[in-house]
Amino acid sequence: MTVSSQVKQTLASVKGARSTLQSFAIIEENQEAHAIFSRNIDRLDQVIADFERRVQELEFAEPQYKGF
Amino acid sequence: MPDVLMFLLRTALLFVLVLVITRLIGPRQLTLFDLVTVMVLGVTAAMMTFNPALTLPGGVLLITWAALFMAMQFLAIKFKGVRDWIQGRETILINHGQVLEDKLLEARLTPEDLLSRLRRKDVFNVADVEFAIMEPTGEMSVLLAKENQPVTAKGLGMPVGHASVPQTVILDGEIMDEPLAALGLNRGWLHTELKKAGVAEENVFIAQVDSVGQLYLDLFDDAIALPHPKTKELLFATLKKNQADCELFALSTRHEATKRMYTSAAQTISDVVRDLEPLLKR
Known part of the structure; x- marks a missing residue:
């Protein structure tokens, strides 16, 4: 497994966690819990942005693995 | 025959009368006097059923007693002094871990009584008790010393999520629309979730949704094991x-x-x- 595919796997997993959190946040009615969910969705968004930038760099460096 | 009919009629009337009176008196914790009242009402009603001659005095007694009782209740609610006198006050039996012997005497409790009542509260060691109080109804309330109290999340300084009441969305195979709507969900969502779990809605005995939308199911057929939601x-x-x-x-x-x-x-x-x-x- 190449580095880029490992990074992409983790990226996908973080995105999955983020969407699960989002679905919790939508249904949750307690204000406090809702705030905690939203706050952590934002945090994960940062991580996702960082990872996406990194994936782009990796794809640029190793174009033969692009898309996987 | 008419005798039997009269008897039936009287019984039915008394049934209604006693029912109305007990409803008027209302639900309450029983003090000794409340017990006496219940007995007087019950015995009078029973005697009136068997003896027609007692119908008038019995009826008057029932109604007067009930009226006096309700008047007393009303006064007790309005005035604290009346309340304390009628219902009695609570008696502190153990204060700061010390048994108050004179209070024990006042509550007419022997030391054995005290121990037995503590045991009924799962307290076997008098030293564990910070505070014990005898309620006017004769029940005992016990506050354990801080170090003997059950561990709580607060005591451990442990943050916890809020406790949320799950909504019951299926009862006896019937979908409850109101709780579903309260969560902002609909039947479509529920059908999807049921399909995910692989059960038909008729087979569900109880279904509950927690605050983040996880569905807990109980089926009529207990032989089918369903995985608990692990999201x-x-x-x-x-x-x-x-x-x-x-x-x-x-x-x-x-x-x-x-x-x-x-x-x-x-x-x-x-x-x-x-x-x-x-x-x-x-």
């Missing part, structure tokens, strides 16, 4: 795995800026994990 636990585990991945990437790269990026990502996810732990795990 929260799974999410928690996934986040922890992601954190570990980031740390691994940070270790395996030699590029300084990238290393820093991975380290900060790992830190962010660990913050997320810590922040969400009370909600996802407790």
Whole structure:
């Protein structure tokens, strides 16, 4: 497994966690819990942005693995 | 025959009368006097049923007694002095771990009584008790010393998520629309979730939805084992795995800026994990 595919796997997993959190946040009615969910969705968004930038760099460096 | 009819009629009338009176008196905790009242009403009603001659005096007694009782209740609610006198006051039996012998005498309790009542409250050691009080109804309330009280999350300084009441969305195979709507969900969502679990709605005895939309099912057929929803636990585990991945990437790269990026990502996810732990795990 190449580095880029490992990074992409983790990226996908973080995105999955983020969407699960989002679905919790939508249904949750307690204000406090809702705030905690939203706050952590934002945090994960940062991580996702960082990872996406990194994936782009990796794809640029190793174009033969692009898309996987 | 008419005798039997009269008897039936009288019984029915008394039944209604006693029912009305007890409803008027209302639900309450029984003090000794309340017990006496219940007995007087019951015995009078029984005697009136068997003896027609007592119908008039018995009826007057029932109604007068009930009226006096309700008047007394009303006065008791209005005036604290009346209340204390009628219902009695609570008696402190143990204060700061010390048994108050004179109060014990006042409550007409022997030391054996005290111990037995404490035992009924699961207290076997008098030294564990900070405060014990005898309620006017004769019941005992016990406050344990702080170190003997059950551990609470607050005592441990442990953050916990809020307790939420789950909504019951299916009862006896019938979908309850109101609780569903209260959660902002609809039948379509419920059908999808049931399909995911692989059960038909008629087979569900009880279904409840928690505050984040996880569905708990109980089926009519207990032979079918359903997995409990694990979304929260799974999410928690996934986040922890992601954190570990980031740390691994940070270790395996030699590029300084990238290393820093991975380290900060790992830190962010660990913050997320810590922040969400009370909600996802407790």
